[in-house]
Amino acid sequence: MVVEADGGSRGNPGHAGYGALVRDPETGRILVEKAAYIGKASNNVAEYSGLVSGLELAREINPQASVHVKMDSKLVVEQMSGRWQIKHADMRTLAAKARKVLDPRQVSYEWIPRERNKDADRLSNEAMDAGMAGVEWKPRVAAVQPAEPDAPVEEAPRPAGRLHHLEVWTQDLAAAEASLGWLLERLGFPRRDSWKDGVSYGSDEFYLVLESGPDVAAGAHERRRPGVNHLAFRAGARADVDLLARRAASHGWSLMFTDRHPFAGGPEHYAAYLENAEGFEVELVAD
Structure with missing residues (x-):
């Protein structure tokens, strides 16, 4: 599965939130997405929080799956790949939490430019907007539950006349x-x-x-x-x-x-x- 995650802070530190989603690598379809406001925090803490949430979402769908994480945070990608040291205590705590969600051998990391991370960026901004407005963020994409092995797939009839x-x-x-x-x-x-x-x-x-x-x-x-x-x-x-x-x-x-x-x-x-x-x-x- 593909995990995309992002986080942001308005003020750095300031009002912060993260967004994370799991995407089907074959179809590109979003299987599940999540966003949350985390109060006052830095950009880096928000980005790490998004990573942890994305890995948790992937684990809920299939704990044995290989997961490819895509983020526009060079810091998080390099630190989680083991190429850069993690000096900040809060980020060390979150990085350790991320490594416990799934076996690190199941997870690979890739840096992508911000324009390719629009869905996670959208979610993190929605989280910050909702938190600053004092309302709860609500998901727009429901999780797709994995089917039982060999279970027959039943499709509901599709009525004619729906907009294509x-x-x-x-x-x-x-x-x-x-x-x-x-x-x-x-x-x-x-x-x-x-x-x-x-x-x-x-x-x-x-x-x-x-x-x-x-x-x-x-x-x-x-x-x-x-x-x-x-x-x-x-x-x-x-x-x-x-x-x-x-x-x-x-x-x-x-x-x-x-x-x-x-x-x-x-x-x-x-x-x-x-x-x-x-x-x-x-x-x-x-x-």
Whole structure:
């Protein structure tokens, strides 16, 4: 299995949190993910905490599996690989804890650049956001329990008419990734694939595509013309909606209908309506 982990601290030391996930190496699918706020701590302590959590998640799925850890912390990777000394007492304690989760002979480590560690980074930021807002982080991906050996696999019938994928055309792919792509990842749609003029987010069950290129007609997007007006997503509890709407302001989104927020859709409908620079509208609906 592949473990990806990250941690962060706003202040270093400051409000800290970590994120960890286990990925199927064959399909790239996330099997389980976890994030947690750990109070005031340093970046390095948060990153080590993410590593410990990721190894524990892998052990829960299969304690005999070989685990390949990917992190963007050169310090953690080099120290856990035995090439660098661990001088800080708190990190020595966490490193020792990590080595006890699984037999070190089962675990290998690889440093990856931050842009390839987006899912774990997303989780650690969600943890810090939730902790600073005083709310509990909630997972969006459920663990896949290992089946009993030789147990028959039963698939539930798939009804016709379900959405397969949704494609959004954009004049500026980079800007769309920075705003809409950022939001999709935080709503539980991991980056899936990319090519010269496009990128997709989601899974085999359902995914969204952002695409540009020469086939996109000139002119600005106008949601009030005939066609699709906006996309609406379930975004968790009311506190989750509020938190995501606040963070979106730093990623190219503006709050719409401010005079009626958060009940612009009616007195019983708690939601945030957001618009990015290209004029795309997204609605975040509270459960």
